[in-house]
Amino acid sequence: MQKISGFLCGVVFGLGLAISGMLNPGKVSAFLDLAGAWDPSLAFVMGGGLAVNLFAFRLLQKRQAPLLAGQFFMPKASDIDRNLIIGALLFGVGWALAGLCPGPAIASLIYGSGDGVLFFVCMMAGLQLSRYFKKS
Amino acid sequence: MTIDFVNFTPGAALLGGGLIGLAAALLYALNGRIMGASGIAGGALAGIFNSSEREGLGWRLAFMGGVLIGPVIFALVTGNLPEQEFIAQDSRLILAGLIVGLGTGLGSGCTSGHGICGLARFSPRSLAAVVIFMASGFIATFIFNHVVGL
Numbered sequence: 001m002q003k004i005s006g007f008l009c010g011v012v013f014g015l016g017l018a019i020s021g022m023l024n025p026g027k028v029s030a031f032l033d034l035a036g037a038w039d040p041s042l043a044f045v046m047g048g049g050l051a052v053n054l055f056a057f058r059l060l061q062k063r064q065a066p067l068l069a070g071q072f073f074m075p076k077a078s079d080i081d082r083n084l085i086i087g088a089l090l091f092g093v094g095w096a097l098a099g100l101c102p103g104p105a106i107a108s109l110i111y112g113s114g115d116g117v118l119f120f121v122c123m124m125a126g127l128q129l130s131r132y133f134k135k136s
Numbered sequence: 137m138t139i140d141f142v143n144f145t146p147g148a149a150l151l152g153g154g155l156i157g158l159a160a161a162l163l164y165a166l167n168g169r170i171m172g173a174s175g176i177a178g179g180a181l182a183g184i185f186n187s188s189e190r191e192g193l194g195w196r197l198a199f200m201g202g203v204l205i206g207p208v209i210f211a212l213v214t215g216n217l218p219e220q221e222f223i224a225q226d227s228r229l230i231l232a233g234l235i236v237g238l239g240t241g242l243g244s245g246c247t248s249g250h251g252i253c254g255l256a257r258f259s260p261r262s263l264a265a266v267v268i269f270m271a272s273g274f275i276a277t278f279i280f281n282h283v284v285g286l
Contacts, residue, residue: 002194003198005166005167006194009167009202010201010205010206013160014209018152018209020148021145025221026221026222033277035278036282038140044153045156049154049157050153050157050256052154052157057256068166083243086242087242087244088243088264089268090272092269092275092276093276095273098228101173102174105233106200107206120233122231122234122237125233127238128178128182130239130242
């Protein structure tokens with residue numbers, strides 16, 4: 001069942017990405033380009049997502065468990081450590097370089113372009129690499 | 137700064153963003169999981185390579201498969217996949233991919249995990265991450281576009 005619900009959530013996420021224009025690196029870059037012709041759209045994407053999720057999370061706080069699994073899987077870390085800070089700094093740089101973040105990178109595979117596959121493969125390599133740095 | 141009113145799409149952004157939020161809410165309500173794209177992709181990769189981390193591999197791969205289908209639905213309704221204009225090629229694209237993977241892995245999240253989910257949970261870690269990666273993104277873009285001229 002969790003595979004079916006996981007798949008459906010992915011579809012809704014992918015559709016949201018498509019409608020919002022977040023599959024377009026040019027549009028994302030235009031948001032990050034404050035000194036250029038600034039496109040605020042990404043802020044509205046975040047705003048829309050947060051509004052729905054804030055409401056949903058508040059409702060779900062009261063539950064002991066989700067509907068299809070035995071427990072809620074919350075992140076375990078609580079402090080703002082070096083990995084978080086350096087990771088976020090790096091992510092911002094990579095995001096600025098190509099205008100792509102992980103969600104759109106997965107969705108972009110559907111275009112079947114070499115560039116999309118290349119970015120995705122490199123991103124996965126980077127993710128795997130991060131595990132070694134995180135251990136130390 | 138000039139606002140690009142021609143390309144600014146507040147309606148589509150809000151609608152798409154709302155759907156993204158809905159997806160996150162559903163994944164949490166049904167599977168009890170945070171919808172962080174980097175975490176899901178990284179977790180799937182770890183599960184493929186390490187038999188000890190195979191727990192949850194099924195739903196993660198299913199989620200990633202679903203993400204691919206979303207744009208297909210968009211294409212079926214509107215006639216085309218959304219417009220896509222890459223800003224990086226070749227070595228710049230490779231470097232960007234590596235850095236995004238490394239950064240989201242180290243930082244334990246991205247725009248969906250920290251931005252959409254973490255902020256909604258009032259997570260201090262996510263707030264710090266969002267502030268830092270946004271600032272980093274703005275500053276890096278300024279340097280690439282207006283100082284170095286990449």
